[in-house]
Amino acid sequence: MRIRPQILYCSILLISLATGVASAQNAGASSGYPVAQGKLTEPEHRGKGLYRRYCVGCHGVRGDGNGENAPYLDPKPRDFTQATFKCRSTASGSLPLDSDLYATITRGIHASGMPSWNPLPSRDRSDLIAYIKTFSPRFHEEQPGPALPIPAEPPASAESTQRGAAVFQDMNCWSCHGKDGRGNGPSAHTLTDSRGYPITPYDLTTGSRFKCGESDRDLFRDLMTGLDGTPMPSFTDALKPDQLWDVVHYIRSLQTNHGQDGEAAMVGSKTETGK
Amino acid sequence: MKKNNLPLVVTVVLLVCSASVVAARTGSAPNNPSNASAVVTGVVKFEGTVPKPTHIDMSQDPKCAKLHPAGVRYADIVADGNGGLENVVVFVASGLGDRTFDPPTEPAVIEQKGCLYEPHVVAMRANQELEVVNNDVTTHNIHPQPANNREWNKSQPPGLQIEETFAREEISIPVKCNMHPWMRSYIAVFKHPYFAVTGKNGSFDLKGLPPGTYTLKAWHETLGTATQTITIGAAESKQVEFVFKARPSM
Ligand SMILES: [Cu+2]
Numbered sequence: 001m002r003i004r005p006q007i008l009y010c011s012i013l014l015i016s017l018a019t020g021v022a023s024a025q026n027a028g029a030s031s032g033y034p035v036a037q038g039k040l041t042e043p044e045h046r047g048k049g050l051y052r053r054y055c056v057g058c059h060g061v062r063g064d065g066n067g068e069n070a071p072y073l074d075p076k077p078r079d080f081t082q083a084t085f086k087c088r089s090t091a092s093g094s095l096p097l098d099s100d101l102y103a104t105i106t107r108g109i110h111a112s113g114m115p116s117w118n119p120l121p122s123r124d125r126s127d128l129i130a131y132i133k134t135f136s137p138r139f140h141e142e143q144p145g146p147a148l149p150i151p152a153e154p155p156a157s158a159e160s161t162q163r164g165a166a167v168f169q170d171m172n173c174w175s176c177h178g179k180d181g182r183g184n185g186p187s188a189h190t191l192t193d194s195r196g197y198p199i200t201p202y203d204l205t206t207g208s209r210f211k212c213g214e215s216d217r218d219l220f221r222d223l224m225t226g227l228d229g230t231p232m233p234s235f236t237d238a239l240k241p242d243q244l245w246d247v248v249h250y251i252r253s254l255q256t257n258h259g260q261d262g263e264a265a266m267v268g269s270k271t272e273t274g275k
Numbered sequence: 276m277k278k279n280n281l282p283l284v285v286t287v288v289l290l291v292c293s294a295s296v297v298a299a300r301t302g303s304a305p306n307n308p309s310n311a312s313a314v315v316t317g318v319v320k321f322e323g324t325v326p327k328p329t330h331i332d333m334s335q336d337p338k339c340a341k342l343h344p345a346g347v348r349y350a351d352i353v354a355d356g357n358g359g360l361e362n363v364v365v366f367v368a369s370g371l372g373d374r375t376f377d378p379p380t381e382p383a384v385i386e387q388k389g390c391l392y393e394p395h396v397v398a399m400r401a402n403q404e405l406e407v408v409n410n411d412v413t414t415h416n417i418h419p420q421p422a423n424n425r426e427w428n429k430s431q432p433p434g435l436q437i438e439e440t441f442a443r444e445e446i447s448i449p450v451k452c453n454m455h456p457w458m459r460s461y462i463a464v465f466k467h468p469y470f471a472v473t474g475k476n477g478s479f480d481l482k483g484l485p486p487g488t489y490t491l492k493a494w495h496e497t498l499g500t501a502t503q504t505i506t507i508g509a510a511e512s513k514q515v516e517f518v519f520k521a522r523p524s525m
Contacts, residue, residue: 084426093427093439138425171430172414175336175454186335190456194420226428231453233416237437238430 047131063135073113083136086227087212092234094145101129110209148224151241156249164250176201181254194229204254219248313507315481319473321360323521331457338413339390351497359477362396363495364463366470370489382406387415392460401466407437421448493517
């Protein structure tokens with residue numbers, strides 16, 4: 001009789017202890033993904049709901065790019081578990097800044113299945129970014145590098161274009177993009193992305209539909225940072241800013257319809273607000 | 276009873292845990308393996324017919340082709356008359372416990388020379404500096420494609436030097452120059468200093484292993500991985516042999 005309350009007390013304590021442990025464990029795994037660590041923050045949690053609604057069909061429940069539509073897409077949806085991104089303002093090998101991911105999601109990626117998510121409220125886009133970052137532990141372990149600076153663009157001129165052509169030659173851009181920039185260089189047919197899928201070097205004469213933005217500054221940034229996960233290398237150590245601008249001017253000279261294509265010009269001026 | 280014991284149990288567990296962590300720290304082997312005791316020497320052999328090297332066509336970049344007037348040949352399997360297999364990474368895969376090692380201060384070096392990588396297989400430490408040198412008159416791009424490390428891809432014109440590091444162990448990271456499709460090398464990254472790459476006669480040595488039982492592995496880019504276990508005492512020397520057989524398809 002006298003032991004009873006003690007047993008009761010003990011079992012209540014044990015039960016509460018056990019449930020406490022269990023709920024702590026559940027909190028750790030509450031995302032349902034092995035890679036996501038700890039409890040989701042409020043934005044990550046909101047992002048998860050949005051991700052499940054808008055992105056999962058292509059990028060997959062685990063963020064590994066294996067959504068149910070992936071088999072029909074070329075290029076393949078990004079595998080977020082690798083944390084390797086094409087469109088960055090940071091050095092090759094560095095994580096992107098949130099603002100880079102925000103710009104990509106807003107813009108969409110030309111010549112791929114990745115749509116523009118501009119119609120979503122900006123908070124939703126931010127929360128989506130918070131969530132896709134939980135797929136890779138790298139976002140916990142590393143800081144994204146600083147944005148590489150983009151100096152003011154010098155005026156385009158015939159001389160600048162000519163110098164750019166020489167750099168295009170010296171940097172072996174032609175080995176992939178071809179002597180005349182049509183994407184048919186001698187190495188072009190051997191290229192794959194880092195997941196092993198064949199990839200085509202951009203045809204520089206087509207004029208627009210660049211993956212990471214249409215403006216001169218966007219092109220300058222592509223050349224500086226490279227498109228990670230693809231054969232397109234970073235030229236930031238190899239070339240001085242003036243030389244990079246010369247190459248941008250040369251690329252523009254290859255685009256037979258640049259400046260005439262109303263749509264491209266419009267998109268270009270819209271994304272050039274960073275100037 | 277249980278209620279009273281719980282704090283005690285927790286305390287004991289905590290004490291044991293922290294004690295074992297301290298023990299692991301202080302039990303570390305010296306960071307300089309050369310002044311420790313045991314030596315494992317050995318040879319990696321290839322059994323079967325060594326495939327004929329194939330011709331590399333460098334004509335797409337005349338700056339490369341000009342360096343090899345007599346042509347270039349390449350084979351993934353390089354073995355001498357005794358079957359000594361070159362370019363095999365031999366390493367301790369387990370048995371070192373929680374020991375940690377500071378990375379060396381001298382860099383590991385990979386060179387681009389004659390539009391080929393030199394050496395073909397680099398073994399280095401996590402967080403050790405990798406110096407990438409271009410001794411050619413043409414531009415390369417150096418593009419490691421790791422599974423477990425940061426991926427980067429940098430253009431490297433003549434004269435430019437690049438320094439990079441890999442933070443995590445990975446055996447091995449394929450490295451490409453996408454401009455010159457024949458250019459390929461491998462970088463093996465270790466968190467400890469007990470590894471070697473076999474030379475021309477397939478030989479290797481691992482110096483300064485603390486006494487213990489280890490899993491040794493040998494990795495070759497196309498022949499795969501071979502494993503064996505060794506036990507080594509203080510100041511002991513051991514001979515080890517690995518054998519790779521020709522792939523059935525050949
Ligand atoms: Cu090369």
